[in-house]
Amino acid sequence: MPSLSHHVPAPAVVPAGTTLTIARPDDWHLHLRDGEALAAVLPHTAAQFARAIVMPNLRPPVTTTALAAAYRERILAARPAGSDFQPLMTLYLTDNTPAEEIRAAKASGFVHAVKLYPAGATTNSDSGVTDLRHARAALQAMQETGMVLAIHGEVTDRDIDVFDREKVFIEHTLIPLRREFPGLRVVLEHITTQDAADYVREADGEIAATITAHHLLYNRNAIFSGGLRPHYYCLPVLKRERHRHALLEAATSGNPRFFLGTDSAPHARGDKEADCGCAGCYTGLHALELYATAFEAAGRLERLEGFASHFGADFYRLPRNTGTVTLRKQDWVIPSELPFGERTLVPLAQGETLGWRLLG
Numbered sequence: 001m002p003s004l005s006h007h008v009p010a011p012a013v014v015p016a017g018t019t020l021t022i023a024r025p026d027d028w029h030l031h032l033r034d035g036e037a038l039a040a041v042l043p044h045t046a047a048q049f050a051r052a053i054v055m056p057n058l059r060p061p062v063t064t065t066a067l068a069a070a071y072r073e074r075i076l077a078a079r080p081a082g083s084d085f086q087p088l089m090t091l092y093l094t095d096n097t098p099a100e101e102i103r104a105a106k107a108s109g110f111v112h113a114v115k116l117y118p119a120g121a122t123t124n125s126d127s128g129v130t131d132l133r134h135a136r137a138a139l140q141a142m143q144e145t146g147m148v149l150a151i152h153g154e155v156t157d158r159d160i161d162v163f164d165r166e167k168v169f170i171e172h173t174l175i176p177l178r179r180e181f182p183g184l185r186v187v188l189e190h191i192t193t194q195d196a197a198d199y200v201r202e203a204d205g206e207i208a209a210t211i212t213a214h215h216l217l218y219n220r221n222a223i224f225s226g227g228l229r230p231h232y233y234c235l236p237v238l239k240r241e242r243h244r245h246a247l248l249e250a251a252t253s254g255n256p257r258f259f260l261g262t263d264s265a266p267h268a269r270g271d272k273e274a275d276c277g278c279a280g281c282y283t284g285l286h287a288l289e290l291y292a293t294a295f296e297a298a299g300r301l302e303r304l305e306g307f308a309s310h311f312g313a314d315f316y317r318l319p320r321n322t323g324t325v326t327l328r329k330q331d332w333v334i335p336s337e338l339p340f341g342e343r344t345l346v347p348l349a350q351g352e353t354l355g356w357r358l359l360g
């Protein structure tokens with residue numbers, strides 16, 4: 001039986017040829033990069049999603065509404081002919097973000113979230129927040145205006161084991177932050193642990209979480225299967241099977257606090273296959289098909305639409321999309337690499353057979 005060889009096997013339950021039609025989905029966590037990388041990856045996302053929350057971790061980062069406006073124009077200009085894809089912009093929070101910048105972002109109508117990267121946590125996070133005390137004025141303005149705070153939830157302390165950084169962040173940073181700003185609207189991004197799923201399900205106030213396809217399909221064995229596999233390395237890193245299982249349970253539960261965010265994070269092949277390889281999995285090409293594979297394995301395909309097409313828009317207080325997309329149960333082989341400007345890009349599960357295909 002064809003399957004993704006490093007993902008945890010599960011019986012296919014749907015016969016070949018079956019179709020699944022859902023409302024047009026959105027991606028609530030996406031890296032589009034800039035320049036020729038943007039041009040290479042945007043057509044994939046635009047074919048899959050109506051809108052996406054676009055992460056601001058460019059070099060230099062998108063720290064102001066003016067920079068976000070210019071980036072938005074570059075994305076719109078890079079769309080394939082006829083595409084109505086809409087980028088939803090974000091600002092990169094720093095130690096020095098003034099409250100007025102938050103108010104300007106809110107007033108713009110095109111900035112939908114402010115992103116917290118703890119300094120040093122992940123790709124291009126060196127301008128991130130070193131101590132949340134420095135960001136108090138901005139956080140206060142976010143709470144007042146209803147601006148969403150999107151969080152990369154990992155501590156950066158070198159003494160904390162890399163597999164524990166999300167859990168420790170929730171205890172040491174997120175809970176105190178939400179106690180100080182109980183009205184802040186929070187999305188905990190790309191959750192990877194049972195601890196995060198339990199916290200988001202049970203916490204008071206306005207909180208939600210995005211979940212990637214790769215964290216639903218793989219546990220940390222995928223990184224070490226027969227050798228070191230850099231294309232399965234992302235941050236927060238894949239965790240144990242019990243965590244994958246808890247994430248799959250959350251994503252397919254129908255709870256509107258959990259919704260789709262691919263965290264598709266393209267890096268050129270040579271930047272991942274390196275002495276110090278970059279973190280990030282590229283799923284922009286085949287995100288919906290990967291999610292459908294995970295939901296099918298859980299026996300919950302009927303819950304994909306809420307997760308992919310309804311709950312994120314509701315949380316962000318945006319209208320749900322009109323129109324539909326259709327997936328068909330049909331085998332196809334994921335390309336082994338894709339053009340990426342002058343370089344190449346390796347999609348997640350390259351060369352393997354995927355059992356769902358988005359009809360164009």
Ligand SMILES: NC(=O)N[C@@H](CC(=O)O)C(=O)O
Pocket residue numbers: 031057122123152233234235236263265266279280281
């Ligand atoms: N997820 C990743 O592994 N990498 C992301 C950054 C991020 O989302 O933390 C990137 O920009 O490459």
Ligand SMILES: [Zn+2]
Pocket residue numbers: 122152189190235236
């Ligand atoms: Zn992140």
Ligand SMILES: [Zn+2]
Pocket residue numbers: 029030031055263265
């Ligand atoms: Zn990301």
